[in-house]
Amino acid sequence: MIFNRTKIESVVLIELEEIEDSRGFFARAWCKEEFEENGLNSTLEQCNFAFNRKRGILRGLHYQAKPFEEAKLIRCIKGAIFDVVVDIRPNSATYKQHQAFNLIDTNRHALYIPEGCAHGYQTLEDNSEVFYQMSRSYAPEYAKGLRWNDPAFSIDWPIKNPIILERDENYPDFISPTPSQLQYEKY
Numbered sequence: 001m002i003f004n005r006t007k008i009e010s011v012v013l014i015e016l017e018e019i020e021d022s023r024g025f026f027a028r029a030w031c032k033e034e035f036e037e038n039g040l041n042s043t044l045e046q047c048n049f050a051f052n053r054k055r056g057i058l059r060g061l062h063y064q065a066k067p068f069e070e071a072k073l074i075r076c077i078k079g080a081i082f083d084v085v086v087d088i089r090p091n092s093a094t095y096k097q098h099q100a101f102n103l104i105d106t107n108r109h110a111l112y113i114p115e116g117c118a119h120g121y122q123t124l125e126d127n128s129e130v131f132y133q134m135s136r137s138y139a140p141e142y143a144k145g146l147r148w149n150d151p152a153f154s155i156d157w158p159i160k161n162p163i164i165l166e167r168d169e170n171y172p173d174f175i176s177p178t179p180s181q182l183q184y185e186k187y
Contacts, residue, residue: 010114041071058162060120069115070136076103079128089116147171
């Protein structure tokens with residue numbers, strides 16, 4: 001695997017190292033040791049799969065709050081998605097910044113998203129499928145989100161009228177913590 005650092009602190013785009021022969025290729029898609037060598041959380045507690053029927057579906061921007069933060073490894077295994085990470089770690093050098101990635105079945109890239117970042121994606125093709133690996137099990141009472149069009153982040157989504165759940169459409173505006181709140185926030 002090739003681990004490419006991105007502009008968002010601790011977010012890594014992972015490329016496969018394909019070993020080809022006459023049958024096709026073989027590649028390692030996840031390795032505990034390689035993740036640890038690259039400073040990434042190698043805990044794997046849960047895997048999820050999302051099937052998206054239509055182009056323009058927007059899922060997110062989701063995260064789990066303390067003490068149930070999760071790291072994620074996201075891969076589009078069929079179709080294409082516009083994947084976005086937003087850094088909401090108040091003590092991070094890239095706080096409130098976002099970065100987008102095109103994850104496509106043909107490029108086979110995976111995106112590692114650390115704890116303390118929100119994540120969402122928009123499908124670019126019908127029948128897109130996404131595979132998630134998470135460092136924590138889902139804790140519904142700690143599930144949180146940011147609104148996809150929050151002016152605090154100004155994300156330029158490729159499809160302007162997304163297909164989105166009411167819950168994701170109605171998250172409140174993001175408000176940065178005050179300095180007194182930060183003394184209790186340790187990421």
